[in-house]
Amino acid sequence: MLLKGTIIKGIGGFYYVDTTDGIIECRARGKFRKNDVLPTVGDKVIVETEDKKQGSVKEIEKRRNSLIRPAVSNIDTLMIVAAITNPMPDTSLIDKMLVIAAKNGIQGALCINKIDLDSTGEAEKLKECYENAGYKVFVTSAEKGEGIEELKATLKDKTTAFAGLSGVGKSSILTIITGRELETGDTSRIERGKHTTRHVELIRIEEGYVFDTPGFSQLEVEDIRANELYKYFPEIEKCEGMCRFRGCSHISEPDCAVKEALDEGNVSQSRYDSYVKMYEKLKLIKDWERGSTNGK
Ligand SMILES: Nc1nc2c(ncn2[C@@H]2O[C@H](COP(=O)(O)OP(=O)(O)OP(=O)(O)O)[C@@H](O)[C@H]2O)c(=O)[nH]1
Ligand SMILES: [Mg+2]
Ligand SMILES: [Zn+2]
Incomplete structure (x- = not known):
């Protein structure tokens, strides 16, 4: 018989598919590998x-979207989790994830976790930086159970993947939210x-x-082409058409609206640094080298 379901987990060549008739253990058939489509958690399948x-x-339904890191498909929201400390926030990684x-x-x-360890007001600064850029920001402590209700409210009727550095507390947060004992690890291990x-x-x-991910x-x-990168930084995109030069890279040209916004504090230094770093890297990639990172 044929049943519709969703892949909820994949381990050692097996996929676990949640159907209305329970969870079915499946070995993916060869043909998907040949087509270069690997079943991914989140896939709707038959x-x-x-x-x-x-x-x-037997069949993988066409995906709405998919990511490679974390390997998930058909998601509405990527909830990037960062910790105040242990490990320290990596804004470069956060910004890359937001672009992707x-x-x-x-x-x-963005979810800023471990605020119980915040002694310097770092959480507030980080929150402001990302809110000014146009993102929703949640501030939580899985340890103390703070901020979890607000976070939970945003998950309603959505499929949300939690992602970020190891040890930031993704599984700890999701243990509270799902009521499932997800494995969490001490930081020495990390x-x-x-x-x-x-x-x-x-x-x-x-x-x-929700997705818990490694x-x-x-x-x-x-x-992404270097000259299109600005589209994925909402606060930089806002300046479109306001620079002196068309096709301004917002790096070294005079009369650049983004540089002005940076001086005025409307674009944060760390976000701008991420933009420049990504731009320089993308410029080195030739169009023909640009593989699709989507859908495979
Ligand atoms: N102080 C404090 N510790 C926390 C908090 N949230 C999680 N931790 C601790 O941080 C450690 C790592 O938590 P995990 O939930 O395993 O982190 P993870 O993001 O799932 O890590 P990976 O599965 O390796 O990607 C554990 O020791 C947790 O108890 C928090 O809000 N405050
Ligand atoms: Mg985890
Ligand atoms: Zn510019």
């Missing part, structure tokens, strides 16, 4: 099964380079879905 326990993925989300038509948002969450997992909550720190933005 499963063939005899006993409603084991089966095989926007490029794929996914809403980006300092040794060990991630706690090893697999992407899609979890149904009362009104919506932490990562390396990420490259490649499939």
